[in-house]
Amino acid sequence: MRGVRPAFPLSPMIDFSRNHFDLLGLPARFRIDAQALERAYRALQTDVHPDRHAAGSDAEKRLALQASARVNEAYRALQDPVARAEYLLHLRGVDVRTETDNALPVAFLTEQLERREDAEEAADAQDERRLAALVDAVRADAARLQTEVEVALDAGDLDRGRRRVRELRFLTKIVEDLDEMRAAVLDR
Amino acid sequence: MTLFQISEPGESPLPHPGRRAIGIDLGTTNSLVATVRHGLAVVLPDLEGRPLVPSVVRYTEGGVEVGYAAQAQATRDPANTIVSVKRLMGRGLDDLGDDRRYPYRFVEGQGMVRIATRAGVRTPVEISAEILKALRERAEASLGGAVDGAVVTVPAYFDDAQRQATKDAAALAGLTVLRLLNEPTAAAIAYGLDNASEGTYAVFDLGGGTFDISILRLTRGVFEVLATSGDTALGGDDFDHRVFCWALEQAKLPPLSATDARVLMTRARDAKEMLTGHDAASIDVELSAGAVDATLTPAIFGEITKTLVGKTIAPVKRALRDARLSPSDVNGVVMVGGATRMPQIQRAVAEFFGQPPLTNLNPEEVVALGAAIQANKLAGNREGDDWLLLDVIPLSLGLETMGGLSEKIIPRNSTIPVARAQEFTTFKDGQTAMSLHVVQGEREKVADCRSLARFELRGIPPMTAGAARIRVTFEVDADGLLAVSAREQTTGVAASIAVKPSYGLTDAEIARMLQESFAHAADDAQARALAEARVEADRIVAATEAALAADADLLDDAAHARIDRALADVKARRDSDDRGALTAAVQALNEATAGFAAKRMDRDMARALSGRRVDALG
Numbered sequence: 001m002r003g004v005r006p007a008f009p010l011s012p013m014i015d016f017s018r019n020h021f022d023l024l025g026l027p028a029r030f031r032i033d034a035q036a037l038e039r040a041y042r043a044l045q046t047d048v049h050p051d052r053h054a055a056g057s058d059a060e061k062r063l064a065l066q067a068s069a070r071v072n073e074a075y076r077a078l079q080d081p082v083a084r085a086e087y088l089l090h091l092r093g094v095d096v097r098t099e100t101d102n103a104l105p106v107a108f109l110t111e112q113l114e115r116r117e118d119a120e121e122a123a124d125a126q127d128e129r130r131l132a133a134l135v136d137a138v139r140a141d142a143a144r145l146q147t148e149v150e151v152a153l154d155a156g157d158l159d160r161g162r163r164r165v166r167e168l169r170f171l172t173k174i175v176e177d178l179d180e181m182r183a184a185v186l187d188r
Numbered sequence: 189m190t191l192f193q194i195s196e197p198g199e200s201p202l203p204h205p206g207r208r209a210i211g212i213d214l215g216t217t218n219s220l221v222a223t224v225r226h227g228l229a230v231v232l233p234d235l236e237g238r239p240l241v242p243s244v245v246r247y248t249e250g251g252v253e254v255g256y257a258a259q260a261q262a263t264r265d266p267a268n269t270i271v272s273v274k275r276l277m278g279r280g281l282d283d284l285g286d287d288r289r290y291p292y293r294f295v296e297g298q299g300m301v302r303i304a305t306r307a308g309v310r311t312p313v314e315i316s317a318e319i320l321k322a323l324r325e326r327a328e329a330s331l332g333g334a335v336d337g338a339v340v341t342v343p344a345y346f347d348d349a350q351r352q353a354t355k356d357a358a359a360l361a362g363l364t365v366l367r368l369l370n371e372p373t374a375a376a377i378a379y380g381l382d383n384a385s386e387g388t389y390a391v392f393d394l395g396g397g398t399f400d401i402s403i404l405r406l407t408r409g410v411f412e413v414l415a416t417s418g419d420t421a422l423g424g425d426d427f428d429h430r431v432f433c434w435a436l437e438q439a440k441l442p443p444l445s446a447t448d449a450r451v452l453m454t455r456a457r458d459a460k461e462m463l464t465g466h467d468a469a470s471i472d473v474e475l476s477a478g479a480v481d482a483t484l485t486p487a488i489f490g491e492i493t494k495t496l497v498g499k500t501i502a503p504v505k506r507a508l509r510d511a512r513l514s515p516s517d518v519n520g521v522v523m524v525g526g527a528t529r530m531p532q533i534q535r536a537v538a539e540f541f542g543q544p545p546l547t548n549l550n551p552e553e554v555v556a557l558g559a560a561i562q563a564n565k566l567a568g569n570r571e572g573d574d575w576l577l578l579d580v581i582p583l584s585l586g587l588e589t590m591g592g593l594s595e596k597i598i599p600r601n602s603t604i605p606v607a608r609a610q611e612f613t614t615f616k617d618g619q620t621a622m623s624l625h626v627v628q629g630e631r632e633k634v635a636d637c638r639s640l641a642r643f644e645l646r647g648i649p650p651m652t653a654g655a656a657r658i659r660v661t662f663e664v665d666a667d668g669l670l671a672v673s674a675r676e677q678t679t680g681v682a683a684s685i686a687v688k689p690s691y692g693l694t695d696a697e698i699a700r701m702l703q704e705s706f707a708h709a710a711d712d713a714q715a716r717a718l719a720e721a722r723v724e725a726d727r728i729v730a731a732t733e734a735a736l737a738a739d740a741d742l743l744d745d746a747a748h749a750r751i752d753r754a755l756a757d758v759k760a761r762r763d764s765d766d767r768g769a770l771t772a773a774v775q776a777l778n779e780a781t782a783g784f785a786a787k788r789m790d791r792d793m794a795r796a797l798s799g800r801r802v803d804a805l806g
Binding site for chain 1: 509566577
């Protein structure tokens with residue numbers, strides 16, 4: 001199929017060169033209107049989803065597949081706070097995935113390692129309550145950090161933003177792991 | 189009401205108002221076909237008014253029988269009568285485990301299992317195609333003409349191989365597949381549109397051989413699947429089996445002959461079904477090994493199947509967790525599949541979610557009805573409300589990386605269609621080819637995941653290790669089918685493959701893999717760390733040996749001996765399970781070669797400078 005062009009001009013459905021925020025019609029900042037994001041996403045998918053073009057030509061179906069996948073990618077990146085912050089930094093020239101100066105503050109790391117050890121003890125002891133309390137504590141920290149990320153990024157303090165995002169990503173992973181441990185205890 | 193379509197001048201008008209679109213539920217035990225007529229989804233029955241087609245195919249002397257006729261001969265002609273062919277779709281002989289459970293003659297060969305019948309060797313795809321053909325013919329007789337397109341349902345947990353096999357079977361049956369649709373999602377469409385509901389719904393789908401759970405959100409005409417999970421080795425058949433074992437125990441009979449077993453299993457199933465709406469069911473039958481006379485009560489049935497009921501709840505919890513919801517967030521629970529008629533299943537679901545489940549649609553027909561509604565829409569027969577469906581992939585897709593680990597490219601429960609790319613690089617200096625191994629599953633080690641396909645990217649220009657940039661793109665379409673392509677970024681060398689795997693996972697394997705991935709998360713982390721340490725060890729050994737071969741003259745004897753010792757130490761520890769010792773040995777080798785590396789860099793610099801002078805002179 002490669003190199004075969006449709007016999008008639010086909011509208012591209014979406015502008016593939018736009019960034020995620022532009023594509024979904026949202027201002028490029030960390031604080032977003034979750035409902036507006038949802039509405040924009042649904043409106044776009046309503047136009048481009050392959051189900052809307054199932055009766056079309058092969059070229060139209062192919063285009064719908066690409067456009068719909070692109071919209072899903074944009075939505076996924078903006079919906080998740082860590083992904084959104086990293087994308088915003090990327091748009092502003094800071095690539096957090098490849099940066100070399102990526103150490104976390106020692107006090108922060110120590111606290112998280114202690115929490116993980118606590119969680120492992122609680123899991124061994126089948127202490128669901130203690131695990132739940134730990135999850136809540138990490139979640140509260142993550143919420144606080146998210147506010148800091150928001151303040152830093154939306155004020156244009158990229159350096160502070162990228163350091164806080166790194167911590168937030170770390171905490172998000174811990175929440176997931178602790179949740180998994182808690183679920184394992186509950187399921188036993 | 190169907191609107192009459194007015195054609196543009198010069199275009200031929202459609203032969204009839206609206207296209208003939210059908211929805212097919214291709215089940216393990218029974219199959220159905222439905223369509224939308226005057227805006228209403230209806231199941232199309234046979235001439236005798238029976239809505240179901242037993243999913244049984246028999247190869248006779250003169251041709252093929254499908255459905256009730258084939259089922260009637262199943263015990264008499266087992267080798268030529270294929271039941272539950274859905275279990276074999278997209279499966280290799282190795283996947284079946286104990287193939288003596290099946291009364292067929294399996295044929296050795298590449299890829300999917302094949303069965304020798306009196307009509308010749310047949311694949312599960314061909315056998316399924318016979319069922320689909322029978323459904324197509326039924327629809328054509330009822331609709332008065334050729335079918336324009338079909339939506340065929342698959343369990344939400346079907347992997348790429350099983351989906352592809354189903355699509356192939358439909359094409360073989362002469363159907364234009366508009367979409368493969370997940371069974372719980374189809375049920376949600378039938379329910380959601382029927383009840384015009386908004387909110388979060390759980391679809392609890394317990395079929396003859398599989399269990400699916402999907403969590404969906406319905407908002408302003410959008411059906412969004414948030415998460416899906418399941419246990420593909422759990423179904424109504426397991427409940428029959430428990431009753432069978434209990435009856436055998438009551439009668440204190442020795443192990444039964446094949447014929448006796450089949451008779452008692454049928455009686456066990458009848459008794460189970462009788463309990464829905466009755467206080468007791470007797471199993472009273474004369475077998476060649478002796479008589480069985482037992483009375484099954486709801487209390488006994490509840491006791492002997494308690495663990496099975498419990499097993500449905502774990503995947504429900506997992507799906508809710510993936511959707512980040514708690515049971516009380518769910519506004520309604522839709523029951524799908526004949527096995528959900530059992531009162532204790534309904535009680536367990538009601539207890540877990542704190543509300544009685546919805547049962548106002550026939551649980552055996554609801555999937556086909558939803559598929560028909562979707563087919564009608566995809567064919568372009570827009571009627572009434574407009575709505576959109578956003579579904580997910582059930583199992584993560586990844587690539588094998590060094591050390592036998594799976595690098596997940598698309599995580600489970602990603603909304604489809606989805607495309608995602610990741611860059612990989614070469615491992616050795618001058619490497620010109622890279623083999624890509626595509627896997628599906630949640631575990632970290634490739635050996636614990638399902639192998640989907642292997643392909644090779646050749647013609648990479650020779651570069652130093654790590655310099656090539658190979659971008660691998662995974663693309664999953666709206667049918668949940670995967671295509672993979674790879675391209676070397678600096679030169680544009682490309683390779684691509686529509687993943688057409690020769691066989692897929694057994695249902696039991698998917699369930700086991702997912703269950704184990706949760707149970708063994710800690711083991712996996714350790715295995716990953718060890719595998720990574722080995723990769724690092726191999727890398728440094730290869731680099732050191734290459735450097736020694738090229739520039740050993742830079743070293744004095746003592747330094748050379750020190751490097752040799754450190755090198756031998758790393759090699760000796762390479763295959764032990766002690767990651768700490770291996771990491772320490774690698775560290776020691778790093779230190780031993782530090783001075784050597786500096787000297788080599790100086791020499792490289794000198795060579796580069798002299799080279800430039802030669803160029804300048806030329």
